[in-house]
Amino acid sequence: MRPFDYQRPAGADEAGRLAAEPAARFIAGGTNLLDLMKLEVETPERLVDINGLGLRDIEETDEGGLRIGALVTNGDLSADHRVRHDYPVLARALLAGASGQLRNKATTGGNLLQRTRCGYFYEPTAPCNKREPGSGCGAIGGYNRIHAILGASEHCIATHPSDMAVAMRALDAIVETVKSDGSTRELTLAELYRLPGDTPEKETDLEAGELITAVRLPAPIGGTQIYRKVRDRASYAFALVSIAAAVRLADGKIETARLAFGGLAHMPWRDEAVENLLVGEAPSDALFGKAADTLLSDAKGQGDNDFKIPLVRRTLVAVLREATGSTQQ
């Protein structure tokens, strides 16, 4: 691990100022950042430890939702009775991620900003446009079993590894931030994350020194909520494919369908056309098949990960059957 300057600011303003240079990083739980620093994939010159800033509360908002402090651990968030009762898809996604030890350290803000587990990104001697812009992509034409089938580019085919963020995208969560000049703003997850394009090193819209302070969940949407994660072993593995679903029926027809996907792209994926196709229709396997066709119309396998295309189709049909209480036809 390279040497670094370590700072413990007393407030968010000071934290932002200290971190407002490209070689500085905030550290919260540190489970991903320190791992990357040991491998010298991350080589920050300064760590700004934000653990003294509070940000550990889960509060009810005026709109009937929840504001989750950025430093609330994944363990505490998954155990919160309001999350379990009102946002079960989020509790399930959290519990499907990592291990008990990691969930007790990993934070809400840090989980959103965790880096891809692409093996080429993790290996400093391999080409990787995300780690070293312009060096090429080892995964294209290489070992790419875990890689993206949607939204990838000729420069990067990495996937975002979070489960939590997939559920938050389905729930229309809002990310609250404070910039290094003290101004605040709010972003949806679609605004927070970027597709790789020709700048895969830039994963989010956040500026240097911009700190995530909270994630806000809108009022509960009810319905049947499911988080289905398909992975290589039963526990403690990243998703090959995952789906966060919140589906509500009225008079035998689908009234609401919120669907977000993990393991498919550089960010938690959501496709309005898929949801619009389902709404107002009676559940059936034919309908679910059309939804999968729409989701996958631009899907592209890279060789090793070709299996993800039929896998996400089957997983989507299974999730929609379960969510609508319909049986195989």
Added chain:
Amino acid sequence: MTTLTVNGKRHEVDADIRTSLLDALREHLALTGTKKGCDHGQCGACTVLVNGRRINSCLTLAVMHENDEITTIEGLGQPENLHPMQESFLHEDGYQCGYCTPGQIVSAVGMLGEFKDGWASHASGDLEGKLDLSDAEISERMSGNICRCSAYPNIVNAIRKASETKETA
């Protein structure tokens, strides 16, 4: 200097800022019961309790824990005064080579604390109903601890038996 409170005792540690909590415990405080396996948070051999919750001590800096209460395997029990979880691993033969065992035991104690606080798991059928500590629940909740000798059946037995004694967590 970094001040650490480990097993109820305060220590001043003169360590490089890059020192992980694991290395501070092992190399500076000679508390070598906590093991270094992968050093990347994948194996769980380095598990300690911080303010009663289990974490991987390899993936955090010592300097980040100046205000915390850290408990290691040495703080749970000693040869002449074993913790009930240690007794249970002995009685059920919950190991082969023993390298992962301190991490398994500390993790199991932390896990039972989470269970008693009503935390659900990925294996729980109902997020809000009554929880039973079935073997499937124990396996899921302990998935952050790897055993290279694959002593899992006896590890699960040891944890289940220990959970049935009152004073474990």
